[in-house]
Amino acid sequence: xxxxxxxxxxxxxxxxxxxxxxxxxxxxxxxxxxxxxxxxxxxxxxxxxxxxxxxxxxxxxxxxxxxxxxxxxxxxxxxxxxxxxxxxxxxxxxxxxxxxxxxxxxxxxxxxxxxxxxxxxxxxxxxxxxxxxxxxxxxxxxxxxxxxxxxxxxxxxxxxxxxxxxxxxxxxxxxxxxxxxxxxxxxxxxxxxxxxxxxxxxxxxxxxxxxxxxxxxxxxxxxxxxxxxxxxxxxxxxxxxx
Amino acid sequence: xxxxxxxxxxxxxxxxxxxxxxxxxxxxxxxxxxxxxxxxxxxxxxxxxxxxxxxxxxxxxxxxxxxxxxxxxxxxxxxxxxxxxxxxxxxxxxxxxxxxxxxxxxxxxxxxxxxxxxxxxxxxxxxxxxxxxxxxxxxxxxxxxxxxxxxxxxxxxxxxxxxxxxxxxxxxxxxxxxxxx
Numbered sequence: 001x002x003x004x005x006x007x008x009x010x011x012x013x014x015x016x017x018x019x020x021x022x023x024x025x026x027x028x029x030x031x032x033x034x035x036x037x038x039x040x041x042x043x044x045x046x047x048x049x050x051x052x053x054x055x056x057x058x059x060x061x062x063x064x065x066x067x068x069x070x071x072x073x074x075x076x077x078x079x080x081x082x083x084x085x086x087x088x089x090x091x092x093x094x095x096x097x098x099x100x101x102x103x104x105x106x107x108x109x110x111x112x113x114x115x116x117x118x119x120x121x122x123x124x125x126x127x128x129x130x131x132x133x134x135x136x137x138x139x140x141x142x143x144x145x146x147x148x149x150x151x152x153x154x155x156x157x158x159x160x161x162x163x164x165x166x167x168x169x170x171x172x173x174x175x176x177x178x179x180x181x182x183x184x185x186x187x188x189x190x191x192x193x194x195x196x197x198x199x200x201x202x203x204x205x206x207x208x209x210x211x212x213x214x215x216x217x218x219x220x221x222x223x224x225x226x227x228x229x230x231x232x233x234x235x236x237x238x239x240x241x242x
Numbered sequence: 243x244x245x246x247x248x249x250x251x252x253x254x255x256x257x258x259x260x261x262x263x264x265x266x267x268x269x270x271x272x273x274x275x276x277x278x279x280x281x282x283x284x285x286x287x288x289x290x291x292x293x294x295x296x297x298x299x300x301x302x303x304x305x306x307x308x309x310x311x312x313x314x315x316x317x318x319x320x321x322x323x324x325x326x327x328x329x330x331x332x333x334x335x336x337x338x339x340x341x342x343x344x345x346x347x348x349x350x351x352x353x354x355x356x357x358x359x360x361x362x363x364x365x366x367x368x369x370x371x372x373x374x375x376x377x378x379x380x381x382x383x384x385x386x387x388x389x390x391x392x393x394x395x396x397x398x399x400x401x402x403x404x405x406x407x408x409x410x411x412x413x414x415x416x417x418x419x420x421x422x423x
Contacts, residue, residue, distance in 0.1 A: 014316065037323060040373060073319045081376060089377065100374040101320075108322030112314050120310070132250065133303075136257035140307050141314070144261045151265045177282065177402050183270075184283070184406040188290055189415060191262055195255035196422050202250060 014113055019062045021227065022114045026123040028224040029111045032231055036107045039238075040100045044092050046238050047099050053234055054103070058110070066113045067106040074105055117141040122218050131212070143194065150190050158182045248303075251422050252295045259291040260307035263329075267317060278360065278391040281332075285356035285399025286406060288336045292355075293346040293407050294419065298337065301359070305333015320370060328366040335362030347411070349404045356400020357393055364392040 016022060021029060039050045058064040071078075078098055085094035115123075117138050124134040158164035163182040206212070248256070266283040292301040309329030312318060318325035336359030343351035368385055410416065 033323075070316075070321055077319075085376070093375070097374050097376050101370075101376075104323060104370060104374065105319075105321035108313065108326075112316070112322045117314060120314075132246070132253055136253045137307055137310055139254060140257040140261040140311055143258055144265060144311065147258065147261045148265045148269060151262070151269055155269070173398065174401070177398050178405060180282065180286075180402055181405045181409050184286055184290070184402060185409045185413070187262060187266075188287075188294070188406060188410060189413075191258045192255060192294070192415070192419065192422075195251060195258050198254050198258075199251040199422075202254070207250060 014066070015116060016063060016066060016113050019114050020223070021061045021063075021110070023221070023223060024114070024227060025218055025220050025224045026111075026115045026119045027126060027218065028220070028227055029115060030123060032227060033108050033111045035231055035235065036110075037104065040103055042238065044096050046241065047096060047103075049241070050234070050238060051099050051103070057230075061110065061114075063110055063113060066109050070106045070109050071102055074101065078102070118216070122214070122216060125214075126218055132207075135207075139198065143198075146194070147191065151187060154183055154186045154190075158186075248295065248297065248300075252297070252300075256291055256295055256300055256303050257307055259287055259294075260304045260311060263287050263304065263308040264311045264315065264317070267312070268315075278364070278388060278395045281356075281360045281363075281392065281395040282399045282402055284332065285336065285360055285396055286402035288333055288359060289340075289346050289352050289356055289400055289403025290406050290410075292336060292340050293403075298341065301336040301340065302330070302333040305336070305359075306330045308333075320367070324366065324370055328363040331362040331366050332359045335359035338362075347404060347407045349401060352404035352407075353397040353400040356398075356403060357396035360392050360396025360399065364389060 036054065039047060039054075042050060055064070058067050078101060081101070082094045082098050085097055121134045121138040124137070125131055155164070164179055165176075263284055266287065267280050270280075270283060288301045288304055291304045294300075306329070309326040312329055313322035313326045316322075318328070336355050339355030339358035340346055340351070343355055345351050346355065364385070367388075371385065
């Protein structure tokens with residue numbers, strides 16, 4: 001699902017609905033990502049084994065294109081680092097460093113591309129984060145589109161007035177930074193006004209009510225237990241294998 | 243009712259500041275060819291947030307929230323975890339800087355706090371390089387140029403934050419805020 005319509009931005013959230021782990025509990029995915037990120041500590045043989053298992057998992061979860069997109073962003077860094085490591089030190093180190101960087105970059109793509117902000121909010125509440133804080137995080141997602149529109153409006157208005165011109169180089173940089181105040185001041189004022197309207201609306205709907213009940217609840221399903229069992233078996237195999 | 247550390251208005255305001263950081267990061271491209279240039283707006287908004295909500299942890303909360311948002315929106319080159327940690331560290335760094343320097347409306351203090359916050363973000367990148375096992379020399383060489391950018395743009399961001407605060411004070415924004423709690 002492309003949440004472009006919801007968030008209305010150039011950088012839309014990419015939630016992959018076709019993935020089998022889309023329906024998994026966010027707590028399971030979070031645990032899986034945290035465990036997978038520990039794999040960066042593994043030595044060469046084990047990290048190659050883990051990488052193969054991880055790619056098979058991504059293939060099954062239909063998330064390989066997403067992980068590849070993330071890896072593609074790193075192509076130059078990885079390429080240069082691999083060559084320099086190989087030429088100066090050894091091929092083993094080059095492979096280990098490349099795999100570790102790829103894992104670190106891609107491992108949380110699994111969570112962020114299959115979880116919505118409201119599901120994250122539920123997971124945070126389960127993790128004992130106070131509801132007010134979890135709600136404020138989901139609120140920031142809900143308002144990002146309106147703030148984006150507002151921001152572009154300010155940009156156009158100030159350009160039309162001749163009050164803002166993007167810095168063009170390093171000459172007179174401090175003066176140029178001074179010009180940027182024409183963007184930040186209206187943005188901060190409008191943001192404060194919006195925050196106040198939202199506070200009033202939230203109070204009107206009983207935001208601080210002591211007897212609040214949740215509309216959606218998290219529940220572990222068969223797929224969650226299966227994923228956790230699979231991850232446990234892979235971890236056991238890596239620990240036992242010498 | 244139990245006294246809350248952040249009032250609901252403050253909490254919402256910080257959440258919206260976090261959204262503003264992400265929007266500014268996406269929508270505004272300054273033609274300055276050096277990594278970390280988006281830090282100008284980033285650090286400015288964090289400094290403003292720390293003054294508008296004058297409580298410890300305000301900047302960190304803005305950093306954490308914007309980090310979660312940026313990770314979901316796929317910003318950053320090194321993946322979601324790096325994005326989340328670097329945004330959060332920028333907020334924590336600014337908070338720590340302001341804990342020592344105190345006054346975000348003072349230009350020098352704001353510049354130093356901005357620089358420190360932006361450097362913390364840079365440190366996350368450095369730690370990621372080290373955690374991958376890359377030799378220290380390579381990491382230092384690769385990030386040396388970026389370090390200059392991070393220091394300069396962090397300081398400029400702090401300056402922009404202090405200038406914004408001065409303009410807001412002149413416009414009576416803080417009197418307006420006193421009515422809202």
